Amino acid sequence: MGQGSVERDPKDREPRARATRIKFCGLTRPEDVDLAVALGVDFIGLVFAARSPRRLDPMTGAALRARIPDRIATVALLMDASAAEVGAVVETVRPDLLQFHGAEPDAFCAGFGLPFWKAIAMGGDPDRALAGLGSFPHAAAFLFDGHAAGEPGGGGQRFDWTRLPDTLERPFLLAGGLDAGNVARAIATARPWGVDVSSGIEQSPGLKDAARMRAFVEAVRCADGDGAPRS
Structure with missing residues (x-):
């Protein structure tokens, strides 16, 4: 599958030729950051x-x-929060990007002066989920996740990567059940612009595992032909 005609996200400060971008999500501790x-x-x-x-x-x-x-870009993940709640996160945290996982419409997502990614729930009805992509003309990228509509991400649910369209006009990230053992296969199958991992690098929700973090990055770099991770 091709990665689409768009090569860069607005916050991709140091793009690497043909490299798969990596997002670690759900970090809660300074040492994990x-x-x-x-x-x-x-x-x-x-x-x-x-x-x-x-x-x-x-x-x-x-x-x-x-x-x-x-x-490194900081992404704030939100789900069906009020405008006041999103505004408080934007003002206090100063993220570079917003990522929305709920039923927020495009105008709401685009209303905070930051680029946003829209998470697409592929765990229920993938065809219906994909049919809704056109409802988000201002999304800088899509994140295809394995959870069902209305459920939060981070649960480790996978979906059928072959259900994704052959081409997209915008970058997309793959999420849901990824870990060091399957991310190379996911990249080869879906050819995503980026991969997003949370539970696949954890000891328990919110507590990351250093060995799993290192192994995930190494697996992505090897899948890209880059060898060992940068450290």
């Missing part, structure tokens, strides 16, 4: 969704965000 930075991931996701076991309050999120250098 520091290791993600050392491993050279492209995006770090902080979760502010009410129903997530990895949920942060804005002040804790801001403290973690302060540890992330400019070369």
Whole structure:
């Protein structure tokens, strides 16, 4: 599958030729953020969704965000939050990108002065989910996740990667049940612009495992032909 005609996300500061971007999501501890930075991931996701076991309050999120250098984009994940709640995260955390997992319409997602990614729930009716992509003309990218519509991400659910369309006009990330053991196969099958992992690098929800983090990055770099991870 091709990666579409768009090669860069607005916050991809150091694009690597044909490399798969890596997002670590649901980080809650300073040491996990520091290791993600050392491993050279492209995006770090902080979760502010009410129903997530990895949920942060804005002040804790801001403290973690302060540890992330400019070369790595900070992504704030939200789900069906009010405009006031999203605004508080934007003001306090200062993320580079927003990622929406709920029923938020395009105009709402685009209303906070930041690029946004729209998560597409592939765990229920993939055809219906894909039919709705046109409803988000302002999305900078799509994130195809394995959870069902109305459910939060991060649960480790996989979906059939072959159900994705052959071409997309915008970048997309693959999420849902990825780990070091299957991410190379996922990249070969779906040819995503990026991959997003949370539970696949954890000891338990929100507590990342250093060995799994390293193994995931190494697996992606090897799948791209880049060898060992940068550290």
